[in-house]
Amino acid sequence: MTSPQDNQSDNKPTAKLTPFTYENDVYQAGRKGQKPSITFNCFEWETLAKGRLSADSYGYVWGSAGTRETDDNNKKAFKKWGIVPSRMVKSDFPDLKTKLFGETYDYPIAMAPVGVQRIFHPDGETASAKAAEKEDVTYILSTASATNIEDVAKANGDGSRWYQLYWPTNENNDITVSLLSRAKAAGYKVLVVTLDTYILGWRPSDLNNAYNPFIRPDDIGVAIGFSDPVYRRKFEKEHGKPIEEDLETAATEWAHTVFPGVSHGWEDLKFLQEHWDGPIVLKGIQTVADAKKAVECGVQGIVVSNHGGRQQDGGIASLDVLPEIVDAVGDDLEIIFDSGVRCGADILRALALGAKMVLIGRPYIYGLAIQGEAGVRHVLKSLLGDLNLTLHLSGIKSVSPEHLNRSVLRRTDN
Numbered sequence: 001m002t003s004p005q006d007n008q009s010d011n012k013p014t015a016k017l018t019p020f021t022y023e024n025d026v027y028q029a030g031r032k033g034q035k036p037s038i039t040f041n042c043f044e045w046e047t048l049a050k051g052r053l054s055a056d057s058y059g060y061v062w063g064s065a066g067t068r069e070t071d072d073n074n075k076k077a078f079k080k081w082g083i084v085p086s087r088m089v090k091s092d093f094p095d096l097k098t099k100l101f102g103e104t105y106d107y108p109i110a111m112a113p114v115g116v117q118r119i120f121h122p123d124g125e126t127a128s129a130k131a132a133e134k135e136d137v138t139y140i141l142s143t144a145s146a147t148n149i150e151d152v153a154k155a156n157g158d159g160s161r162w163y164q165l166y167w168p169t170n171e172n173n174d175i176t177v178s179l180l181s182r183a184k185a186a187g188y189k190v191l192v193v194t195l196d197t198y199i200l201g202w203r204p205s206d207l208n209n210a211y212n213p214f215i216r217p218d219d220i221g222v223a224i225g226f227s228d229p230v231y232r233r234k235f236e237k238e239h240g241k242p243i244e245e246d247l248e249t250a251a252t253e254w255a256h257t258v259f260p261g262v263s264h265g266w267e268d269l270k271f272l273q274e275h276w277d278g279p280i281v282l283k284g285i286q287t288v289a290d291a292k293k294a295v296e297c298g299v300q301g302i303v304v305s306n307h308g309g310r311q312q313d314g315g316i317a318s319l320d321v322l323p324e325i326v327d328a329v330g331d332d333l334e335i336i337f338d339s340g341v342r343c344g345a346d347i348l349r350a351l352a353l354g355a356k357m358v359l360i361g362r363p364y365i366y367g368l369a370i371q372g373e374a375g376v377r378h379v380l381k382s383l384l385g386d387l388n389l390t391l392h393l394s395g396i397k398s399v400s401p402e403h404l405n406r407s408v409l410r411r412t413d414n
């Protein structure tokens with residue numbers, strides 16, 4: 001990636017003729033007869049992944065709730081906003097840096113928490129976390145991961161990482177405290193609490209395959225539970241044997257611990273705030289009313305997300321609720337966005353509507369399925385390269401709200 005600069009004098013066009021961009025590398029390699037090993041067509045990543053994965057695994061990542069209406073709406077919503085370019089803007093490549101929670105992040109994208117990644121590639125989360133570090137993109141680790149908190153931190157090295165909590169409901173909260181202290185000790189800086197998944201949604205593709213990777217005993221989605229000292233002790237005390245002697249029961253009980261079928265309430269947030277001293281972000285907010293409750297509770301951020309349409313059918317697009325939520329609480333906490341982002345223009349649109357950061361879900365998992373770490377890196381570099389050029393060719397100097405805001409968009413459906 002180019003390192004963006006914005007300190008050029010105002011009266012000279014200064015964009016470098018041969019920037020060190022991904023596309024430039026690819027075109028240069030082409031002169032020597034080398035063709036890229038993975039497509040640059042972002043929609044074909046899904047098709048390629050389908051060719052590589054078992055029907056069960058592909059169905060799991062592609063799957064959405066019910067009739068897929070929420071997922072369809074997510075994708076259609078981006079098309080309702082056209083990007084209107086400004087001309088004669090003298091500037092270098094845009095500055096992609098974004099500020100959240102008092103920190104500067106190199107890029108305005110992060111990798112959404114996605115569980116069970118070893119069903120997509122044997123290297124699973126390790127490959128994704130390595131790719132994240134190499135591309136300077138934040139990795140968000142899911143509680144439903146196939147790799148434990150400490151091993152992912154090791155793979156991520158000096159990279160930026162956040163931890164996503166599926167919030168156990170056991171009586172005295174000791175498992176929650178254990179997960180939080182492990183995440184803190186392993187260098188995860190921000191706690192993302194997912195609110196929309198206290199039970200998995202109605203997913204016809206998984207039902208047809210009779211497939212739920214999370215309840216398998218081969219530690220595909222239970223690595224964090226199985227490696228947790230508090231959960232291990234609790235299991236042993238209750239069953240009189242270690243987890244290893246009854247993986248089946250241990251997996252089922254862990255699933256019930258983190259997906260209890262009942263939501264926590266707003267009042268419970270206090271407990272997390274007492275046990276986590278960094279920023280807390282609530283993922284899954286879709287209404288102004290809930291966004292205001294998040295402000296009242298004193299959390300530092302929200303992810304406007306409908307889980308990529310995987311949880312509730314018949315929902316509206318996550319992008320459609322973003323502007324009203326930004327208008328209501330944008331000055332009070334940080335707003336992050338996900339659901340349906342597939343290309344650079346989609347990232348641009350979500351940022352223009354007021355998000356400070358955009359999470360990428362399925363696309364990087366398709367990259368993982370196609371070529372492990374290299375596949376994830378390809379997807380990240382492609383999305384950033386596409387974003388970079390789309391901004392630049394729209395005459396937008398940076399992703400800060402000063403330059404990238406609603407004035408660059410026009411509704412196309414009225």
Ligand SMILES: Cc1cc2nc3c(=O)[nH]c(=O)nc-3n(C[C@H](O)[C@H](O)[C@H](O)COP(=O)(O)O)c2cc1C
Nearest residue numbers: 061112113114115142144194307308339340361362
């Ligand atoms: C296979 C898969 C597993 C996921 N697992 C989690 C998870 O463990 N925790 C979570 O908060 N969200 C999870 N999500 C939702 C993503 O974090 C994100 O909200 C969603 O993928 C965004 O939509 P998109 O796929 O259209 O980009 C998962 C999504 C997929 C596709």
Ligand SMILES: O=C(O)C(=O)c1ccccc1
Nearest residue numbers: 115116144197214221310
């Ligand atoms: O599939 C999902 O969307 C999800 O959040 C999840 C839940 C449990 C295990 C793996 C992923």
